[in-house]
Amino acid sequence: MTSEPAFKSEFLRLMQTRGYVHQITHPAELDAACLAGPIVAYIGFDATASSLHVGHMIQIMMLKRLQQAGHKPVVLMGGGTTKVGDPTDKDSQRPLLTDAQIQENIDSIQAVFRRFLVFGDGPSDAVMVNNAEWLDRFGYVQFLRDYGVHFTINRMLSFDSVKNRLDREQPMTFLEFNYMLMQSVDFLELERRYGCVLQMGGSDQWGNIVNGVELIRRVDAKPAFGLTTPLLSTASGQKMGKSVGGAVWLNADMRSPYDYWQFWRNTEDADVGRFMRLFTDLPLEEIARLEGLEGAQINEAKKVLANAATTLLHGEAAAQAAEAAAVAAFEQGQLSTDLPSFEIPRADLDAGVVLAALAVDAGLATSRGEARRLAQGGGLRVNDKAETDANRTLDASDLVDGVVKLSAGKKKIVLVRPV
């Protein structure tokens, strides 16, 4: 924990007051460096899925803050490191992705950054790099000679990412064991290419980051710093990032803007202020006022949070549409065309569809059995009426204003639309 409140540089002050800072390697030195002129900093993202999720938002926002303070952000795509797989926080090894899958993921992830950062060649313009550029080129022996000498097994074994795996009696392969070196080499490479002096990341990355800092200081005798964010959990102690229906992806084709808006709207009372500081550009005074709202009024603050966060990612129009749909659905009990929808061939509907099967197809349940159980528990609704028999057949007579409103629980709603 860093307790020194008196940062002089705009960047660190911003980071501190908005709640991004957990640990910093050399706080005073870094502060001085930020004050002296624009610095270059990076955060790495692995390409394990075709989209990033809300759990990555804090990192993306940090890069944005960095740019806001006049510094240069580097987005590092882990094309090379993903081939090895970061063992941090994992119980066992994940299946290895193919080069083609990784490249596909990278292509699909990239777009999100353009919404948050300005890319270009200027001094504070963001740059995107793929560490496959250098990691892929190393020969094994060369890699060992150049970098292996700077790492001791004794030290590596002491890092949490390794220790956890050993403590849990789970195997850790030599491949994964090397991840740490590769991440350190990334930092060094970025230092050489761009003069990058700072690596940021989640608190679980501390070990990996510190290694890179030490490598640079040792090999190139240059200053290097690390900064980590607190582990984000909700006020009631849950890991942040999941919501009704699984991971909250950032790509619109994987999670609709409406769902994204809902995710923020469902924030716990106690988290509203913290999340507004971290995930929106709202001024601090405004946030202080909003988070001070009492009782049910804090719901207004949640809407502000949802609007601001959704606007950053999906744009203002999408945010407004999401809000309108939510207000209509939750506050007025009406339908809105902006609610998520599912299309079904008209002929199928005319022939009759089993409710359980439809619920599965529409994504409200993962199996018919689950849909049936959901119905028995009173959680499945057709046009707002609880339907306990999931075996009943729906047909055209169930259409209301041209759609069937299907809901699982109070928050998952899908409009079934015949086409």
Next chain:
RNA sequence: GGGGGAAUGUCCCGAGUGGCAAAGGGGGCGGACUGUAAAUCCGCUGGCGUACGCCUUCGUAGGUUCGAGUCCUACUUCCCCCA
């Protein structure tokens, strides 16, 4: 190299006498209460079938048995002791 122990519902932890779809937690999902919050209480939590039911699950592969998570053999990984 020798000896002893461990791996369980593929989210996690964890009980399990040869008859087990397998105790109990946590988590997740639903319901009630509220404010689309938290806390609390209740229900559900392998797949398929309307259903007596069928199928797939206890590290991997074989075997004994009417029947195996439970017994035997080999293998894999991990832990402990001796060398």
